[in-house]
Amino acid sequence: MCSDKEKCEHQSDTPKRRRFLKNAWAFLGIIAAGEFLWVFHGFLKPGKKTSSAANTDVIIDAGKVDDFPLDSVTAFVRGRFYLSRLEDGGFLAISRKCTHLGCTVPWVDEEKKFICPCHASAFDIAGKVISPPAPRPLDIHPVSIENGLITVNTGKTIRRKTMDESQIAYA
Incomplete structure (x- = not known):
């Protein structure tokens, strides 16, 4: 060949x-x-859960009740949470992690809501879902108010399925 x-x-x-x-x-x-x-x-x-060993009890003194105006959100960078003061005077310590994929969710004061930069989930001042894909409200941390002083336990995170009035701390 x-x-x-x-x-x-x-x-x-x-x-x-x-x-x-x-x-x-x-x-x-x-x-x-x-x-x-x-x-x-x-x-x-969804985002991975952090180990409970990494979450030690950390109590953060947020300040006096009178330091926070009604219907406002204050960021606490050290504690990685937002302290929301609702219109009725109640307080919520809201986690900064989106419940969809765990991105850091900033508060947009002009729009009065939390908006996730990763997938555009939106949450109201109490952390309730306004627009998906987030499946549930933002997680919260326990808030204690004694003698007009607010403390937040960032070592304990409460995973919410719905927004409940019992989650709000009042002075």
Whole structure:
């Protein structure tokens, strides 16, 4: 079939190279598909729970009741929470983590709501879901008010399924 010895050797190498390249591309395609599925799964899966060992009881003195105007939100960077004072005078210590994927949710004062920068979930001043994809209200921390002083226990996080009036602390 081949008259030239060099030409015959070249033809026999060509299928090997093609098979190698075909297998290499298939392998890289499988890896790319696996990475895509891993990222997609991470997108859909809710955030991981932190270990209870990392959450030691930390009591933060927030200040005096009179220091917080009605219908306001104050950020506590050290405690990683917001202290919301509702219109009726009640207080909630709201976690900064979105209940969808755990992104830090900032308070947007102009719109009077928390808006998640990751997937645009929105929450009202009490942490209730206004617009999904967040499945439930923002988590809260226990608030104590004694002698006009507010303290927040950031070591304990209360995972809420719904907003309940019993969660609000009053002076």
